[in-house]
Amino acid sequence: MKKLVLAGFAALLMVIGTLLGAVAPGNAAADPSITAGQILVKFRDNTAAAGILRAFGLTDGPGVGSTGAHLITVPDGKELQLVDALGRNPMVEYAEPDFVVTPASDDTYFSRQYALQNTGQSFTNTAGTVTVAAGKDDADVDAVEAWTVTTGTGIKVAVLDSGVATDNPDINPKVVARTNFTTSRSNDDNYGHGTHVAGIVAATANNGIGVAGVCPGCTILAGKILSDTGAGSSSGLANGINWAVNNGAKVINMSLAVGTSTTLETAVNNAWNAGVVLVAAAGNGSNTTMMYPAAYPNVIAVGATDNNDKKASFSTYGAWVDVAAPGVSVYSTFPNHRFTLAREYNRSQGYDIGSGTSMASPIVAAVAALARSANPGATNADIRAKVESTTDPVGVIGSDWAHGRVNACKVVVAQGC
Known part of the structure; x- marks a missing residue:
């Protein structure tokens, strides 16, 4: 029960942060599966990108190849919160972590x-x-x-x-x-x-x-x-x-x-x-x-x-x-x-x-x-x-x-x- 209450409180903070255009400080241990300090965001209209990001204290970043996604620098520890918050915006096609790549090769040597x-x-x-x-x-x-x-x-x-x-x-x-x-x-x-x-x-x-x-x-x-x-x-x-x-x-x-x-x-x-x-x-x-x-x-x-x-x-x-x-x-x-x-x-x-x-x-x-x-x-x-x-x-x-x-x-x- 205590875990459910805490989880609900964290979710409430995230909703409040989304409404205010800010994110609560992240102090959780770093997630080794995601790259610290950056996320990937694809906007439905790139002309709206600056305004959307400004509400979160962020600035636009470079495109990633021909994918249409942008690499956005974010505060360490806030990656997942910002992914969730930005993903709720109807002008954002998707937001996702910049996942850490590890060798997927099954080549013998x-x-x-x-x-x-x-x-x-x-x-x-x-x-x-x-x-x-x-x-x-x-x-x-x-x-x-x-x-x-x-x-x-x-x-x-x-x-x-x-x-x-x-x-x-x-x-x-x-x-x-x-x-x-x-x-x-x-x-x-x-x-x-x-x-x-x-x-x-x-x-x-x-x-x-x-x-x-x-x-x-x-x-x-x-x-x-x-x-x-x-x-x-x-x-x-x-x-x-x-x-x-x-x-x-x-x-x-x-x-x-x-x-x-x-x-x-x-x-x-x-x-x-x-x-x-x-x-x-x-x-x-x-x-x-x-x-x-x-x-x-x-x-x-x-x-x-x-x-x-x-x-x-x-x-x-x-x-x-x-x-x-x-x-x-x-x-x-x-x-x-x-x-x-x-x-x-x-x-x-x-x-x-x-x-x-x-x-x-x-x-x-x-x-x-x-x-x-x-x-x-x-x-x-x-x-x-x-x-x-x-x-x-x-x-x-x-x-x-x-x-x-x-x-x-x-x-x-x-x-x-």
Whole structure:
């Protein structure tokens, strides 16, 4: 009976607060299922929003993607009261908490993917022979938060690399076109590098196996530029870029490096002029030497960080490097057959870790793809600016790289990341 009386009294306070345009102070323990200090409100008429919110001492906030909802900042502890009060207004279509997102992925190795969601976890490689020490909480690209807005469905990302394995069920179904610009006999991946890179971009999420890509709704154009021994040519890369453009790529990832070439730069510029975002690895020289195609003006050059948001020891760096992304012990797909990198680096078939700016670059490419999905009318220049301007201030800005470490959430929503 006492609980009923107290509940009735609390309800009465809420009604009084609603009538007066105010809410009684909230002193209850924080609800871990909702984001503190913000709620989501969709108005039937946005011109009335300011007046409705003013009655509660609130101000309008940014829109959330294309949903029509607005993200409203509210006093901590008053989230549910304000949701209830605003929801009673006939000019409000709905009001709801901004729920906390936790990993919904049932992918086997998702907990090892600190680049997507870093909780400070430690983990091992597949064979258990390498232990990755505990990292720093939130030293990640906020991919899980970005997925509440878009997973990149409909966006093609070209992975110009060593091909993509046809026998890994986590990434093979995402490949919509393949081609081979090498002397290797098939366009399958017998080197391993391309499969790992492609999985970082778009491995299928929530399918009960393996890993999830940063852009799990994206599809892959698999251009084989590196042979089964890991060698390629600038002409092959230039052809691959042209092929990617002709097959509808919105983003091109190049986790490779060659000498500077007028032909290659022309192919890069043609792709840029066709509206494509181009991304490339800055290199693993632990120096400031410019690498190509990353150093071309129309390519986003990517350096690498670790799971503590520190510059990777091997990463090429300098003001010419545009952004950074996790590139140390990144978990992703590998071929389910014998491949060269397995022998060279003792990596397991199917899934394992890989390190290098080669692993950081596809994360940035996938973030750019999410940005394209969330902003369908934006130009490639707009997307590049968005990716670079929404980075987190990691590393020594202006010395390690021009901007910071990319943040997928910030490229698709205005705030709350």
